[in-house]
Amino acid sequence: MEYSEETVQAVEELPPYVPGTRFSGVLRHFGVSLADMIPRWEDGFRKFHPDARFEDDLCKASGIIGVMTGVAELGASGRESVLTEFLSFGEKLKRMPAEIAVATGALDVAGGSYGLAAFVHESNPITGLNVDQLDGIFGAERTGGFKEIRWNPTAARGAEKDIRTWGQLGLEDHWADAPIQTYGFAQTGMTTFFEREVFGGGRKWNPNYREYVEAGSKQQAPGALTTKDMMAALSENPYGIALAGLYHADGFEHVRPLQLAPHGSEAFYAPDADSFATRKYPLARNVYLVVDPGAEGPQAEGTREYLRYVLSRDGQRAILDQGVYFPLPQEILLRERAKLS
Template identity: 30%
Template sequence: MHKHAGKMARLVSTMALTAAVVLSGGNAIAQVDPGLKDYAKTTGVAGNLNSIGSDTLNNLMTFWAEGFRKQYPNVNIQIEGKGSSTAPPALIEGVAQIGPMSRAMKKEEIEKFENKYGYKPTEIGVALDSLAVYVNKDNPLKEISMEEVDAIFSKTRKGGHPTDITTWGQLGLTGQWANQPLSIYGRNSASGTYGFFKEKALFKGDYKDTVKEQPGSASVVLSVTEDKSGIGYSGIGYKTSGVKAVSVSKKKGEQAYEPTAENVVGKKYPLGRMLYLYVAKEPNKPLPKLTEEFLKYVLSKEGQEIVVKDGYFPLPAKVADKQKEAFLK
């Protein structure tokens, strides 16, 4: 995992200079890099494509599939998004050609893949995400530190907060909020978001038994919308008007940053991440044409415009070109 974390850091640092971000009304709205190339339609693209994996990427995959089918009506794309941990077995068993994941593959997953194929899976970064900490829209909380997030969600408190956090008063809220207990929502262990949050926000600690596990990102957001005392985490693409994404600081007392594109590429927001598609590509052999063209479409200007439409952050052109190298060599 550490090797992948280093790769993520390197990618994000290359993005800092090239991300196109427009500040509008106080919110950073990601815009696609004008350097991204238009998708070039080709001939002979038909058949079935199966995608199994991340729930976070489910809507994105659906939008990409719709856009791709407009180019190629003879293509049938099936998408299943029950969690990132379902992607590696699906690729290994050959029931999926694409495995979306909201975290990097673990060492043991790569080893199982290599045992089957004799080579490693190919990792393609396709979008940027900020994993948001959501509260109800009526909650006055504005910001939170990483050690406080840990003390809310984790029973091990590896982030160093001296006490368990169970009420909103412990986070500085007053009046009727002061003694109100926190109602905690999260994902299940099949989720890449669960794994990423455990590693980054829980400092590799353990979740509390009181976390109400949800089957998908949308249900976490819906739960927090319906529960005034709710707090949960999901990708920024699932944000609705019923919730508020609070600013997060690396440490208590330090500046807290909003989960915007600008703050993710500038490495200021502590829970920024890359979203991936994994494929089985034999070294020195091209991918099947359908899979290759779908990946080219995802990394094109049109594909990255869909990323923005779905509420995530697009890749700068230099980063998109780098990702293409992974499956075109």
């Protein structure tokens, strides 16, 4: 990926890494390579801490498991943690993990924690939706949602906010009474992300939601409907709307992504490199390093020192060399750094 001058300049304006202490021990990652960002960050950290060593098990398992079981200080994860992982961590360590966002996910790279787009048929006159409308279309009446392990009743909403016809979105003529037909992923990290960001942690979906698995993934069993089938169906259905990554539309001429507006905003953003880099687009994703915030001792201080490097100008510059993820905007980076104090 070629990053814009604005994105590169935004990285240069981030605070530089200034070592707070000298670390000479071993740090361990468990989980995924984060599109090979882990070795890049390790190499960069050793330039400041030449005696630091790393022992990694990047086995593509859930990163939080390694931290919970004590085999790693850093759980590398390309998705949000799920309820059962929070529960297990809490039962074992009597506290919640800290999910530290370390980069923005990819725009359109398979396996790169890509953001979600809402696709419609090219004949559909609608141009954009806000996040509350996405909730109305894809979600259902609920009494709350989970925030980590706690039930949050403020995420509740009534059935009156369901959006089931295109007329409820202002479309007229033959669109007015046409039912909205929804498509998307089977239960995966993508649906967990959407539930957290759009449903407030709720898990009740529109009853007509049609589920598909990622084409070419390990979830694809013989006869399973995949994301290719989903986009093929949408390309023939003027009344459909699908959640997918941008690259899923490759080869399908009759579908297009909508502009989306964040909560409480009237500004709409197309899913493109600029809106992902600035995080104005509401369905861009994070990638994470999960840690135990209650850990103590030299290893814990070394972990915090390493994360301070990752969340610095130097650590974020390494993302520009990778070319898959986006560096974090300064306001998000500073928010994540505050979790380390």
